[in-house]
Amino acid sequence: MSDTPIPDLPRRDFIRELVADDVATGRFGRPPATRFPPEPNGFLHMGHAKSICLNFGIAREFGGTCNLRFDDTNPFTEEMQYVEAIKRDVEWLGFKWDGEFYASDYFEQLYDIAELLVKKGKAYVDDQTEEEIRTNRGTVTSPGTPSPFRNRSTDENLDLLRRMKAGEFADGACVLRAKIDMAHPNMIMRDPLLLRIRRGAHHYRRGTSWHIFPLYDFAHGLSDAIEGITRSLCTLEFKDNRDIYDWLVEHAGFTDPPRQIEFARLELDYTVLSKRKLLRLVNEGHVSGWDDPRMPTIAGLRRRGVRPEAIRDFAEVIGVARKDARVEIASFEHAVRNDLNMEVPRVLCVLKPLKVVLTNYPEGRVEMLEAQNYPHDVPKTGTRQIPFSRELYIDRDDFMEVPAKKFFRLSPGSEVRLRFGYIIKCEELVKDAAGNVVELRCTYDAETKSGGANSDKKVKGTIHWVSAAQALSCEVRLYDRLFSIPDPDDVPEGQDFISALNPDSLVVIPEAKVEPTVGQDPVGTRYQFERAGYFMSDVEDSRPGKLVFNRIVGLRDSWAKEVKKG
């Protein structure tokens, strides 16, 4: 080991720096406290995964706590099914929250703070219409104009606020606003709205008994303060909201308040990370649901076969910064392969079957060949027996009637090794009436059996295969990126991200052929189909008699590069 000093605490990014400083200086007088605050109005996606890994990771690394808090202040969009999905996803990612809280449980406390602010002359009830409020806020370059109701007496404000709470007013009749500065350079500080009336709304946890709902700015920082959060981590677009966050926490009387830190949200190539857009994909039927394997949702990735380890590794690699970060999808795919490479067994599956008959192999004979479950460089062991016989299937792509340069697989007269088996030679083609190759007639070299005494004969290529009689038919779903361009929002004027959808994001192969050894494996088993990619049997649709596999991710494709080079 070198003599490099080992830091007491992890210091990987600017946020962990700050937290480490908090710990070192005892700034908060308690262990770091973070929270993950989703609104239960949709499923969690990769962007949330980044935030989850950050918030829970910091708590874990620094011996602090991390709460799961549902920011459920909008009765129109929130549902119990989403809180259940969110909890499932966080757990699946490998994190356990300390406290499980709901902003809707704080409505009473928030109301008390509202009264407090009114009494301090820091808030007032405004009767202006929504339109008037918007207009009077001014613009980024011109100051707003104060509401005619801005200077109501404390008693009048209090009376009005209580009647708002009692449900005496219709939606939109009035709102509670903070009294700050209508000329503030930060638009958010121009008397921001605190409470709005939703008298008829049905809140999924509060029913219809509660009539006034806090807005994000009013609920968020105060919820953090109530829970004793030390560092409130959020994305960059909330930077301007930090002023109102601090203002409210201070005027509500919290000493030792939480501090907001902003970091860049994740943007991933060839997909969208916005609950609003993902909701549209679901509602308009462009995908089969929130857990469609093409979705960048946690549920979608899980269904596809990605492991939580890969997502955590990916979050680690991309890090956190103060600058918007568009990450290449290749980087994510790399993390997925990296994880699966060391974990999953190899099997042989022929995606596009082409029949091969070994003319010099005895009819009716079946021999079992020993196949390694892991390659030499993966520290796992295990073998299995796979049947070999006169009639086989190989992949159509492993044969070229007129071989391209550097094509080392099968072509008329060429030799190739069958993985774990023999070297075969292509002697003859069988074509249909249209001239398509429908069968290859080959001979095998009995001396070249894999692992045998004379198996050291060299050939340039090794291909995968299955024995025709014993192979299992299966459906294979080849998933690809959901959008055909890196930034789905970068479309011509008048179009939106829907027009950038990749029409080939799902290609179904109804009848692929897989070796029989996978027949007894439970659904949800992951494999590498050698030379094809990583796959998992679909947890919803796969059954013993009808296997269905999802492609998690392909292998790194250097043959495609070779083809491109010509």
Place this chain on the structure above:
RNA sequence: UGCCCCUUAGCUCAACUGGCAGAGCGUCUGACUCUGGAUCAGAAGGUUCCAGGUUCGAAACCUGGAGGGGCAACCA
């Protein structure tokens, strides 16, 4: 023409309070040989947006400029 943030390798991003500019991906080269679409190793690649300034020393601090982004929902 307000406030705030950002600009570092081909790409995406790091670099604690100023101290020899790093990583991943990609690219190229090599190794292995029963995954030649796996894996492993190595290499190339930089005027740190521009112009000044402070400093023994600047990617970092100051001034000015250019380019990109966020903010004017009774969403979060």
